[in-house]
Amino acid sequence: GESVGLHLPTLSVQEGDNSIINCAYSNSASDYFIWYKQESGKGPQFIIDIRSNMDKRQGQRVTVLLNKTVKHLSLQIAATQPGDSAVYFCAENFATGNQFYFGTGTSLTVIP
Amino acid sequence: SQTIHQWPATLVQPVGSPLSLECTVEGTSNPNLYWYRQAAGRGLQLLFYSVGIGQISSEVPQNLSASRPQDRQFILSSKKLLLSDSGFYLCAWGKGGHTEAFFGQGTRLTVV
Numbered sequence: 001g002e003s004v005g006l007h008l009p010t011l012s013v014q015e016g017d018n019s020i021i022n023c024a025y026s027n028s029a030s031d032y033f034i035w036y037k038q039e040s041g042k043g044p045q046f047i048i049d050i051r052s053n054m055d056k057r058q059g060q061r062v063t064v065l066l067n068k069t070v071k072h073l074s075l076q077i078a079a080t081q082p083g084d085s086a087v088y089f090c091a092e093n094f095a096t097g098n099q100f101y102f103g104t105g106t107s108l109t110v111i112p
Numbered sequence: 113s114q115t116i117h118q119w120p121a122t123l124v125q126p127v128g129s130p131l132s133l134e135c136t137v138e139g140t141s142n143p144n145l146y147w148y149r150q151a152a153g154r155g156l157q158l159l160f161y162s163v164g165i166g167q168i169s170s171e172v173p174q175n176l177s178a179s180r181p182q183d184r185q186f187i188l189s190s191k192k193l194l195l196s197d198s199g200f201y202l203c204a205w206g207k208g209g210h211t212e213a214f215f216g217q218g219t220r221l222t223v224v
Binding site for chain 2: 008031034040041043044045046049050075089091093098099100101102103104105110
C-alpha cells in the first residue's frame, strides 16, 4: 500500500561515500519497480527500473537490488556527489494494472 | 521526443473557489495518464489515472475530479476547494507494459 502519510526519513552521507536507500513494498503481486529522484520543487525523474524476474540491475553509478522474499528494494549510489542530494522514491507497479504506487521516500543529503 | 506540460506552476486560490489544472502530453499517442498529489515533505499519492479518452479511475475519495477530453489532455478539477486540497500536484504519463512513468514539473496549489 501507500505510506504517503509518513514524514520522510533522512540519510546524510559524505561526498564520495556510497549511499544505500531502502524501500519496503507491500504487494506481492507487484512485478515492476522504479526508483525516482525528486529535487525540490520539481517533478520526480526516472533513475532506474527493475522487473521482478531480476534481483539486480546496474546503471551509471546506481544499482538496484530486489529481494522478493521480504518485499524489499534498495538503491545503491556509488561515489555520492552533492548533485545527488534529493528525495528518492521507489514505485511499484502491479501485474494487473497500470497504476504506480509510491513509497514514503528518503531525503538524501550529501555533505561536501 | 515526448514532453509533458503542466500549468500553472503555482496557484493561490481561496477556499470555496473552483479549480482547473491542465496537463498535456506531446509526442506520443494513447498514453496512460496520472494525477498525483504530494503534501509537503511526504510521498506521492495517486489520485486518478486514465487509460483512454473518457476513462477515469479514482484511487481515493476526495473533493477532486478528473477528466480526459482528448487523448493527450488530462484535467484535474474541483467545484469548491478546501484548505486540505493544498499541495503539490503532479501529472504523469506512461505507456504501461513495464515501462516508466514520466512526470511534469508540478503545480504548487495553496488554498487560503
